Amino acid sequence: MILLGASVSPFVRKVLVVAAEKGMKLDNRPINPSTSTDPLFLSISPFRKIPALVDGDFKVADSTAIITYFEALQPLPAVLPTAPRERARAIWFEEVADTILFPAGQRVFFNRVVAPKFLKRAGDLAAAQDAQDSLLPPVYGYLESAVPDGEFLVGNALSIADIAVASMLVNMTYCGAAPDAATYPKLAAFLGRMMARPCFAGALESDRAMLG
Ligand SMILES: N[C@@H](CCC(=O)N[C@@H](CS)C(=O)NCC(=O)O)C(=O)O
Structure with a gap:
């Protein structure tokens, strides 16, 4: 999976930390969200926000959306409590x-x-x-x-x-x-x-x- 956005963004960091906690491997590629002309990035994140995720033919932006995806893909260790x-x-x-x-x-x-x-x-x-x-x-x-x-x-x-x-x-x-x-x-x-x-x-x- 490719994660677009640099770790100095707290939203990107949140996703990197969740992935690390779950032992999921990410190919993290820093980009500048304000100036990037990368069509892939713009197709995932129309409002130019990082992080943006690519998993094969699936694309989604927003740290909360990405973490929700991770949790569904790999429930353990859970980051969303079940109670x-x-x-x-x-x-x-x-x-x-x-x-x-x-x-x-x-x-x-x-x-x-x-x-x-x-x-x-x-x-x-x-x-x-x-x-x-x-x-x-x-x-x-x-x-x-x-x-x-x-x-x-x-x-x-x-x-x-x-x-x-x-x-x-x-x-x-x-x-x-x-x-x-x-x-x-x-x-x-x-x-x-x-x-x-x-x-x-x-x-x-x-x-x-x-x-x-
Ligand atoms: N709700 C989004 C917020 C993401 C966000 O605001 N990211 C900032 C970086 S910290 C950004 O991409 N800013 C670039 C811009 O607004 O042009 C999330 O959770 O991912």
Whole structure:
């Protein structure tokens, strides 16, 4: 299977981590979603979003859609809990990561990393600082209160909840906006635990190769 998109995108990272957890092999090909003219990419992802997946004659974009496909193809180890309430809670955390944490963090990551490193222009550092000061604290505060005493966000096993939240937070470690251990001890410890898991290793290695 071919996965289009670089691991520094938290949505791509989420998919790479799920695949690694399930022992599924992916041929990961970085592309620039904004400028790519690759007809294959545009045929899968009409709105130019990564990740995009090709599996033979099947194509689908969107991290949640791709992970749903993986889970159906290879149910074990499961990343979607089977108990109804746990599954709903896991999707809740994935949604918080994708729709609340990502837009807040992206303003920091884009202006401090993407603009100077990949677009070769200065980022809006005031906008980055504003997002770090005003947008991230409410999300971090919520997540700090939601991290249980156990190892995982939902139930007793790794799930999409942990992978989605940690995948977004990884980008914050690249732009000086990670949750600090003094203010968010449980969240910082959670992130450390997740990043140390073998399923994150390949994606983090790809990040290092790209970010230096
Ligand atoms: N809901 C999508 C979101 C994907 C997304 O926003 N990807 C970003 C990269 S982090 C992207 O492709 N942005 C390029 C653009 O908007 O032109 C998913 O879960 O895959």
